[in-house]
Amino acid sequence: DKNGIDQVILRNIRGASATVSLHGGQVLSWKTERGEELLFTSSKAIFSPPKPVRGGIPICFPQFGNRGTLEQHGFARNKIWVIDQNPPPLPNDSNGKACIDLLLKPSEDDMKLWPHSFEFRLRVCLAADGRLNLISRIRNVNGKPFSFSFAFHTYFSISDISEVRVEGLETLDYLDNLCQKERFTEQGDALTFESEVDRVYLDSCNTVAVLDHERKRTFVIRKEGLQDVVVWNPWEKKSKSIVDLGDEEYKHMLCVDGAAVEKPITLKPGEEWTGRLELSVVPST
Ligand code: BG6
16 A cells, blocks of 8 residues: 555565556566565655656556657556456466456546547466566457557666666667657667667567676566567666656666557457566576
8 A cells, every 4th residue: 555555465485576556557566585676666756646656667558658649658557457356367377376467447538538448457477486477458349440559668676777788689670769769770789878778679579688797687578469679768867857766766777668669559349469578587697
């Protein structure tokens, strides 16, 4: 319970845990069995809807960023979701996990801004080995097709932005939000950071890794149904303009999102789309 908003805590038998808030259907914490926090949340985060929370895994839907007529990153992250008591079964979802199912349906106000009726089911699971799974199922319950973009906007907690690198994006084309969304091609090396980065890597393979040399650990991001990878760090100057982020906190966060941005997803009436993210952390040298 945070500001009167319910949170659900998932625990596995080894003592790892994850916290999911009904505000935004947002994962706010993911901890190892030793109690180490793996996700970043700003010390200045504001926990009062309709403001989004700076950190964890906000869900960007039905619009990523400002590519459309809606508010930045869409409205799903600002809404109060409900617990789905009777979720439809999911194929290939093995047992032995601690899971919570949430549901978001549009309000009348949402329908004025985005006149499409949908059911958004989110399942968050913590596996016995500490992996975190997020599964989004979005169904068109409208009479007409609609399109959306989407991201699991994941804030990883890192030792120091200058010490981490991202592997798995080499040679991909990307759109650079800092250059009028112009298209570039990554030149082959792992991605390192020395200034603001705000990019959408296109048509990536399904595994991306964030290596944190200092903490001797690697985050492995596996995704399905999500073609793109967003990489964002605001760096020093932009951080100062973000009210719910401390001036120095950019050093300890890196967003790497499984996303569907460049090619929106279109659903015909009655159709459903599934997007999956699996996060794990492995020791490295
Ligand atoms: C990133 C976008 O994914 O999210 C950035 O690419 C944006 O442009 C950032 O600044 C944070 O957005 P917000 O709305 O949570 O401040």
